[in-house]
Every structure is written in C-alpha cells, then in structure tokens.
Amino acid sequence: MNTADQKTLETWGKSIDGNIPVTIVLNGDSQGKEIKKFCDQLSSLAPQVQVSTSRNDESEFSYIKASENLRFASIPQDKELEPFLEALQISVKSRSDLPEVLPENQFPAMKSPAVFELFVTPQCVFCPTAVKGMVAAVSNSHGSIESTDGNESNFVTLYIIDGMFYNEKAAAQGIKSVPTLILDDGFRWTGSIKAAEAMEMAANRDPAAMGADTMEGILMEGKAGFISDLMAGEKKIFPAIIEILAKGKWSERLGAMVAMEDLIDKHPTIAAQAAEPLWAHFEKMDDSAKGDALYILGLCAPPHFRSAFADVAKGDFSDEVKEAAAEAVEALDDATK
Numbered sequence: 001m002n003t004a005d006q007k008t009l010e011t012w013g014k015s016i017d018g019n020i021p022v023t024i025v026l027n028g029d030s031q032g033k034e035i036k037k038f039c040d041q042l043s044s045l046a047p048q049v050q051v052s053t054s055r056n057d058e059s060e061f062s063y064i065k066a067s068e069n070l071r072f073a074s075i076p077q078d079k080e081l082e083p084f085l086e087a088l089q090i091s092v093k094s095r096s097d098l099p100e101v102l103p104e105n106q107f108p109a110m111k112s113p114a115v116f117e118l119f120v121t122p123q124c125v126f127c128p129t130a131v132k133g134m135v136a137a138v139s140n141s142h143g144s145i146e147s148t149d150g151n152e153s154n155f156v157t158l159y160i161i162d163g164m165f166y167n168e169k170a171a172a173q174g175i176k177s178v179p180t181l182i183l184d185d186g187f188r189w190t191g192s193i194k195a196a197e198a199m200e201m202a203a204n205r206d207p208a209a210m211g212a213d214t215m216e217g218i219l220m221e222g223k224a225g226f227i228s229d230l231m232a233g234e235k236k237i238f239p240a241i242i243e244i245l246a247k248g249k250w251s252e253r254l255g256a257m258v259a260m261e262d263l264i265d266k267h268p269t270i271a272a273q274a275a276e277p278l279w280a281h282f283e284k285m286d287d288s289a290k291g292d293a294l295y296i297l298g299l300c301a302p303p304h305f306r307s308a309f310a311d312v313a314k315g316d317f318s319d320e321v322k323e324a325a326a327e328a329v330e331a332l333d334d335a336t337k
Contacts, residue, residue, distance in 0.1 A: 001041055005077055012085050013046025020088050023065040024053045032062030038075045069138055074162030078122035083131035090139050112207030114156045115214045119163040119180045130179035133195035134158055184211045208238045215240040219255025228262040237273040246281035253292050264299050275301040291324040298328030306332045
C-alpha cells in the first residue's frame with residue numbers, strides 16, 4: 001500500500017461513525033493472502049472496519065465481502081480505493097439513504113437471481129464511475145425478489161474484479177478493455193456503463209435462462225427452496241438444475257437435490273419434467289452423480305422409466321449404481337400402488 005492510499009484510509013477512518021463489518025472469503029489461492037494483508041492494514045488504519053475471515057474452497061476466487069451482495073476480488077488501490085470505501089459505507093446505510101439510480105418507484109423488480117461481474121483495473125480512468133453506479137444500483141436492489149412463501153431474498157450480486165489481479169479470470173472471460181460488465185456470463189457492456197440499463201436487463205430476463213453458476217451460488221447459500229419456488233412459478237424445470245445434477249460437484253448436487261425434493265413434494269407434475277433431460281445425461285455421469293440422479297428419478301419419473309431402472313440394476317454398473325437403480329424401481333412401484 002502506497003503512502004497516498006494510507007493517508008486516504010486514515011482520513012476516511014476519522015470521518016466515519018460506527019463499525020463497518022467486512023468479511024474476507026478465502027479459497028486458498030495466492031491472491032487471498034494479499035487480500036488478507038490489505039484488510040489487516042485497512043482495519044489498522046481505520047479501526048471501525050471490523051474484519052472477519054471465512055473459508056470457501058468452492059469459490060472461484062478469494063474476495064472481500066463488503067455486504068451480502070457487494071464483493072471485491074481485488075486489492076483496492078489507486079483509483080479503485082475511493083469507490084471501495086464508498087461501498088463500505090453504503091453497505092451499512094438504510095435503503096432510503098442510498099444514492100438514487102432510477103426515479104422513485106421505478107426500480108425494476110427482479111424475476112430471477114442475477115450475478116454481475118464488473119472488471120476494472122487500478123489505473124482505469126472510467127472504472128470508478130462504473131463501480132459507483134453499479135454499487136448503488138445493486139444496493140438498491142435489496143429485497144426486490146420475493147419467493148412464493150412471501151419471504152424476500154437478496155439475489156442480485158455484484159463482483160468487482162481487478163482484471164490485472166485476477167488476470168486468468170479476465171482472460172477466460174475475454175476481457176479486452178475496462179470497465180466491462182457481464183451479466184450471468186451472457187450480456188455485457190464495455191466503456192460507458194449505464195447501471196439503470198443493466199438492472200433493467202437483469203429484471204427482464206427469463207428466469208429459466210439462469211446460468212448454472214448463478215444457481216450454484218444460490219444453492220450453496222442454502223436457498224434451495226427459492227429455486228424450487230422459481231421453477232414452480234414458471235411451471236417448468238430450469239436447464240441449470242439438470243446441468244448441476246449431471247455435472248456438478250457433490251456439494252452442488254446436494255443443493256440441487258434439496259430443491260428437487262421440495263418441488264417433488266409440492267408440485268410433482270412439474271418435477272416430473274426433469275426425468276427425460278436428466279436421464280439423457282445418465283451414461284456420461286460419474287458413479288456418484290448416477291446414484292444421486294437415480295434417487296431423484298425414483299421420486300419424480302413417470303412409471304415407464306421402471307424398465308430402464310431395472311436394466312441398470314441388472315447391468316454392467318458398479319454396485320453403488322445398481323443399488324441406487326434398484327431403489328429407484330422400488331420408489332416407482334411404491335408411488336404407483
């Protein structure tokens with residue numbers, strides 16, 4: 001940290017009232033050590049910042065969690081520092097005190113979760129404006145998604161990623177210039193980024209088009225019921241949950257299975273739509289995923305799947321998979337009695 005940034009932090013620390021909680025989320029990468037060092041310096045120069053640390057090996061990268069939906073995968077410095085400090089202050093403000101991004105009563109209501117990734121660099125002249133606009137917009141989005149049980153959830157998340165600090169991530173996303181904003185690995189804006197336009201785009205997406213990465217993030221936060229509610233509201237199975245059940249890690253599949261169990265319990269007809277696409281992936285799954293898939297299929301598949309499950313139970317598969325297939329047959333038989 002250079003002298004100018006240190007002075008900025010000291011001055012900022014003297015200007016704030018009350019404590020500001022910050023969490024460092026580490027996944028074991030080398031950048032995480034640098035992030036922790038920065039946060040230690042931050043709390044030393046501004047003691048009101050209360051830093052805690054958590055571990056998440058499933059995370060793609062380490063980051064500073066300023067709030068539930070504001071996350072910085074960077075070492076805020078130079079031109080990145082001021083918007084980062086503003087984000088810390090916004091994270092503890094009430095919604096009525098937040099900067100206005102859209103006219104009153106015109107903020108879009110989200111139909112499905114959204115994840116934004118905003119790529120910046122410390123020397124970028126235009127990046128601070130983009131960060132400030134998106135931080136305000138995403139902070140205003142708090143509670144804009146309501147599940148069918150009436151509970152509000154905050155599922156609009158913004159990652160501010162230093163493209164030089166995480167250069168492999170930037171390269172993988174094809175980042176050629178900054179600032180660049182990406183919505184769910186799809187829509188992107190480069191250069192002049194209008195936060196209101198980006199939020200409108202997020203609000204008007206088809207919930208069924210949710211990416212697997214976005215769904216995985218929600219499931220890993222224990223929000224399987226929300227995914228179930230979304231699918232029930234749309235009356236269809238989302239492709240992302242099939243992808244996770246077929247290709248996801250065990251911890252990710254577990255969340256997807258909980259969502260499917262909830263959907264099977266409340267809306268079995270909708271849940272039955274998962275049978276054909278999930279079965280189409282069966283041969284290419286590893287044994288653990290096959291066992292999980294057979295468990296879900298046994299609960300939701302139509303009766304004509306019985307012969308397919310019986311073939312697996314007698315076929316050239318591992319004992320684990322054959323046992324799961326036999327149990328799927330039993331579950332179908334019980335359901336049709």
